[in-house]
Structure formats: C-alpha cells, structure tokens
Amino acid sequence: SYNADLFQTETRKLMIPAADVACVNGHNSLEHALLILTQSGYTAIPVLDRAGAVKGIINSTLIIKAILGISGYEIERLSEQKVEQVMSVDVPKVKESQLFLRPFELSITWPFLCVEDDAGKFVGILTRRTILAQLYQYFRR
Amino acid sequence: SYNADLFQTETRKLMIPAADVACVNGHNSLEHALLILTQSGYTAIPVLDRAGAVKGIINSTLIIKAILGISGYEIERLSEQKVEQVMSVDVPKVKESQLFLRPFELSITWPFLCVEDDAGKFVGILTRRTILAQLYQYFRR
Ligand SMILES: Nc1ncnc2c1ncn2[C@@H]1O[C@@H]2COP(=O)(O)O[C@H]3[C@@H](O)[C@H](n4cnc5c(N)ncnc54)O[C@@H]3COP(=O)(O)O[C@H]2[C@H]1O
Numbered sequence: 305s306y307n308a309d310l311f312q313t314e315t316r317k318l319m320i321p322a323a324d325v326a327c328v329n330g331h332n333s334l335e336h337a338l339l340i341l342t343q344s345g346y347t348a349i350p351v352l353d354r355a356g357a358v359k360g361i362i363n364s365t366l367i368i369k370a371i372l373g374i375s376g377y378e379i380e381r382l383s384e385q386k387v388e389q390v391m392s393v394d395v396p397k398v399k400e401s402q403l404f405l406r407p408f409e410l411s412i413t414w415p416f417l418c419v420e421d422d423a424g425k426f427v428g429i430l431t432r433r434t435i436l437a438q439l440y441q442y443f444r445r
Numbered sequence: 446s447y448n449a450d451l452f453q454t455e456t457r458k459l460m461i462p463a464a465d466v467a468c469v470n471g472h473n474s475l476e477h478a479l480l481i482l483t484q485s486g487y488t489a490i491p492v493l494d495r496a497g498a499v500k501g502i503i504n505s506t507l508i509i510k511a512i513l514g515i516s517g518y519e520i521e522r523l524s525e526q527k528v529e530q531v532m533s534v535d536v537p538k539v540k541e542s543q544l545f546l547r548p549f550e551l552s553i554t555w556p557f558l559c560v561e562d563d564a565g566k567f568v569g570i571l572t573r574r575t576i577l578a579q580l581y582q583y584f585r586r
C-alpha cells in the first residue's frame with residue numbers, strides 16, 4: 305500500500321521482528337550454525353550474546369573457509385569450533401526509532417540491518433527486500 | 446551522480462558486465478563451484494552453458510545440502526556431482542534494453558538479475574546494490 309510518509313516512517317514499523325529472525329549464539333558450534341543456515345535457507349544470520357545483543361554475523365562462506373585445511377575439508381572442525389571464533393564482527397546496526405533515509409543509505413552496502421532498541425537489545429532486522437518493496441510502492445503512485 | 450533519467454535508463458548502462466561476474470559451467474563439479482563461491486565471497490552465482498546462456502544459479506546452501514548424507518557430510522560427493530544436478534533453474538532474467546522500472550520490481554524478490562542480449566546470451570548482472578544506489582541518488586537531489 306502506498307506509504308505517503310515513507311521518509312517519516314520509523315524502522316520499527318518496517319522491520320522483521322526478532323521472533324521471526326533465524327539467529328545463533330556465539331557459543332554455538334559451527335556445526336549447529338551450518339544446520340540453521342542450511343535449514344532456514346538464509347545465507348547470513350545475526351549472532352547474539354546471552355544478553356540479547358548482536359555481536360556478529362555468521363555466513364556459510366566463513367564456515368566453509370574455517371573447515372578447509374591443507375589436505376581438504378576437515379569436517380571435525382565443525383563440532384570443535386565456535387561461531388564466535390569465525391563470525392564477522394562488522395555489523396550494520398540502526399535504532400528502531402531511526403527514520404527511513406538512514407537505513408535506505410546503509411542498504412546500499414548491506415543486505416540486512418540489525419535493529420536495536422535504546423538499550424542495545426536486538427529487536428529485529430530490516431531487509432533490502434522490505435526497503436525495495438516500500439520504494440517501489442512509492443514510485444507506483 | 447544524480448541520474449535525472451533513471452526510469453529511462455537501459456539495464457545495459459547499470460549492469461556489471463559478464464567479464465566481471467563470477468560464474469561456473471553446469472558441467473563443473475560441486476567441488477569446483479564451492480571453490481569459486483568461497484574464493485569470490487559471493488553467495489550465489491550464475492551457471493552458464495557452453496553457448497554462453499544462463500541455465501541456473503548455484504549457491505553454497507544447495508551444495509551443502511547435496512553433500513549431507515544420512516551419517517554426516519559426504520565430502521566425496523563434492524567431486525562426484527555436477528553443478529547442473531544441484532543448481533536452481535529459477536533464474537530472473539532481463540534484456541539489456543529493458544528500462545529501469547522492471548528490474549526495480551524484480552529486485553524486490555531477487556538479489557541480482559541475469560542480463561541477456563536479444564539472442565539470449567548472458568551479458569551481465571544487475572544487483573540490488575546498484576539499484577539501491579541509483580534510487581538513493583535520485584532521492585538525494
Ligand atoms: N525463505 C525465503 N522466502 C522468500 N524469499 C527469500 C527466502 N530466503 C531468501 N529469500 C530471498 O533471497 C534474498 C537473499 O536472501 P539471503 O539469505 O541471501 O539474505 C538474507 C538473509 O541473510 C537475511 N534475512 C532475511 N530474512 C531473515 C530471517 N527471517 N532470519 C534471518 N536472516 C534473514 O537478510 C538477507 C536479505 O534478505 P531479503 O529478504 O532482503 O532478500 C532475500 C529474499 O529476497
């Protein structure tokens with residue numbers, strides 16, 4: 305539906321809430337993370353700590369590189385290593401009160417943004433799909 | 446730079462040309478494809494046939510699922526199976542003469558589009574990053 309106030313819309317109105325986001329904990333094994341990634345079908349997901357804050361992003365490329373040894377793939381590393389040893393700590397974050405223009409700009413670089421409340425707790429993600437769908441409706445008027 | 450005529454721009458002006466796109470052939474092994482994916486860092490890439498047309502898209506999730514057997518990961522399948530046995534054949538395509546609105550609409554669903562010439566030959570890809578960057582410039586005027 306046409307959102308006349310797209311640029312006045314807060315991120316919280318557009319995000320996928322945390323309950324619907326596939327995530328892992330930094331203490332999980334790579335094996336666990338790979339299962340979540342392949343079963344959910346997502347290529348990259350947030351990594352949370354026990355306090356519910358985002359600490360990193362894990363993707364299957366990072367996991368595959370971690371298990372590739374001198375003489376081939378070392379499958380045992382999957383259960384031996386933890387997500388926090390391998391994840392990327394470069395995480396794009398926005399506050400849930402942030403207006404559209406800033407997430408829009410960040411989405412040029414990032415397929416999804418991690419949304420946090422004022423206390424720094426993870427509350428959802430904002431995806432390129434959502435941003436593009438909103439922009440498309442804007443132009444279709 | 447501000448593109449006043451964004452909606453009159455042809456896809457060929459915005460695409461990443463084929464020479465700069467990481468691809469594989471359907472006859473390549475999964476092992477070869479996984480190497481290209483992990484080394485390029487891209488999560489999904491086009492699969493071409495010998496005539497240079499796009500036949501599918503391969504991503505690491507499809508490969509990992511293909512090697513996951515009853516009793517764990519079966520690494521030997523990587524060299525035994527071919528890309529064409531595992532790839533997705535659902536490929537978003539646009540002509541290089543296509544104007545912006547159509548790729549923009551498709552990008553809501555697809556992270557990248559395969560661009561072809563009138564003969565159906567692969568000539569490049571158009572990414573969400575490019576589309577979002579162009580839209581952002583449009584709004585920044
Ligand atoms: N189950 C599904 N149903 C329908 N379409 C699907 C889908 N899985 C993937 N797609 C499509 O493929 C795009 C890329 O997904 P990817 O997993 O690489 O990249 C995703 C993934 O890394 C992350 N993501 C999206 N939804 C997520 C969720 N519920 N939980 C965790 N991560 C999510 O955000 C990135 C961008 O997502 P976005 O939706 O913009 O873009 C998605 C969407 O257009």
Ligand SMILES: Nc1ncnc2c1ncn2[C@@H]1O[C@@H]2COP(=O)(O)O[C@H]3[C@@H](O)[C@H](n4cnc5c(N)ncnc54)O[C@@H]3COP(=O)(O)O[C@H]2[C@H]1O
Pocket residue numbers: 347412413414415461465466467468485486487488489490491556557570572573574575
């Ligand atoms: N080497 C790099 N340098 C800078 N940024 C990088 C990067 N690799 C990935 N990214 C960032 O991550 C996004 C998702 O990449 P992904 O590989 O999942 O998803 C990519 C990949 O599947 C494909 N793709 C992009 N460029 C490609 C290329 N040169 N060859 C083959 N496939 C490509 O199109 C999808 C969307 O690309 P898009 O640029 O919109 O979005 C990219 C880009 O914003």
